[in-house]
Amino acid sequence: MTMARDITLRKAAGPPPDDSAPGTAGTPGAAAGGGAAAVGLEDVAVRFRTKKRDVTALHEVSLDVAPGEFVAIVGPSGCGKSTLLKLVAGLLRASAGAVRLHGDRVGGPRHDIGYVFQRAALLEWRTARRNILLQAEMRRMPGERARARADELIAMTGLSGFEDAYPHELSGGMQQRVALCRALLHEPPVLLMDEPFGALDALTREQMNMELNRIWRETRTTVLLVTHSISEAVYLADRVVVMSPRPGTITEIIDVGLPPERDYTETLGRPEFREAAGHIRGLLGAASAQD
């Protein structure tokens, strides 16, 4: 644990990397407290033109995420959850509305984020450590610092002993840990995760959830997590955004109202958890019943 604590906590808010002010992480649904929201979506729409017709993937989506906040996005397939993350990352352009990261308009791929996909997307010819260091090489981070940071993350995510293993020698859960380390190497103020544990078995998934909760508390990163799992969303997030498909809109935003530090079994038994999960299940059920 002490090893993990050594990691420089980066204040999530504000463009200048200034470590003097305390982090504002963990306050559920908090207003951005004067500073700009870490992520801001304002009446965002995304329309795709296919040969046959125009498809509206997102319609009038507005969402503010406070620095250090953990927001989960749930919804049925095709509701534009992944599209939303790609917008924030600048990998996709909004057809209307504004996407902001720390107050600046997103107008191209952003470098101040970490991205984790459902598939680990590791380079097969690199060991776990060198996959993590890819982030540093692309950014031309000083080697010494990058290696030290990689070692910290390897220890924090429980990858110690597997640093020199190649991806095909690692299980799905371990591969996803490598992907997470790679996404966190440059200490991004915002972490975007697109169903990161969707391909894992239930036990591994629970374990990864617990670790993500701990990593989030330790790094104070703002997290946007897209997931299909209601319990994962409620267990991890300060707020859960429920979306409905065609066109993708936000149905409701639920404040989970649990403390940031969450024991897995204990949290799942709490009334707040059950209430939020039940409510979300109801919303999603209603959405799919309309189909």
Next chain:
Amino acid sequence: MSQSVVPTPTPSPAATPEPAEDVAGVAERGRPGAGERFGRAVEAGWRPVVLLGACFAVWWIIAAAELVEPYLVPSPGDTLDVLTGKAGYLWQHTWVTTYETLLGFAIAVAVGVFAAVVMVYSSTVEKTLYPILLFAQVVPKIAVAPLFVVWLGFGITPKILIAVLIAFFPVVISMVTGLKAVDPEMLQLSATMGAKPWQTFAKIRFPASLPHLFSGLKVAVTLAVTGAVVGEFVGANEGLGYVILQANGNLDTPMLFAGLLVMSLIGVVLFVLVEIAEKLLLPWHASRRDSQVTTAY
């Protein structure tokens, strides 16, 4: 009622255990010892060796029993006599053919890889080049060969050119496929890392395309031998193609067979060299391909 006892299925100890727990979740690493490796090589190698031996035995029987006239099918002994007795002569011409093949192959790889990279990065170039490439491929090289001799004379240049032409296509196709097969999420990730295009190419795209390239190289290297020999057939005074034509003219079938054997041997050796290069350069790919799971299912 039958007396047969149905054996209850017991979990066989040979079955690999499911990676149940994630924490310890590293698949067994394939690092066999020297003895085990030798055992595996024998295991993998004995079948083709036996088959080849059987072919030679059939050849020997046919020749020894004089089922076919000796001037049509020489005995293995006569062929071996030529191989040893005229080793100097054969070696000299083998070297010429090998030289033409290697040079042609090298040029084909350099030009092919370059063309593939340009085509992948510019769809305009791709659309412009592709029809010409296809045309160059479908034109029978054997038919073009005389033209090259007319243009370039009897030296080794037309042979190299034909080897290039014939080996070029599999290189381009495999490299284009490889460069396009890169994981789109990897490229998106690269964009969020602020990578420059050449960084993405050098660190992601190019290495990811190498397995595809190598399967093209294996085809190309054997074709390059054919190309060089075709060039020699059309007009040459050295090389194995020339040796075979001479032997044919003199009805010297032992020499003809010797030439054929050496020619095939060049192809096999070059193919194996490419495979060794692949294993050395892409150990990650080879180990995945050779894994029990990926080959059995």
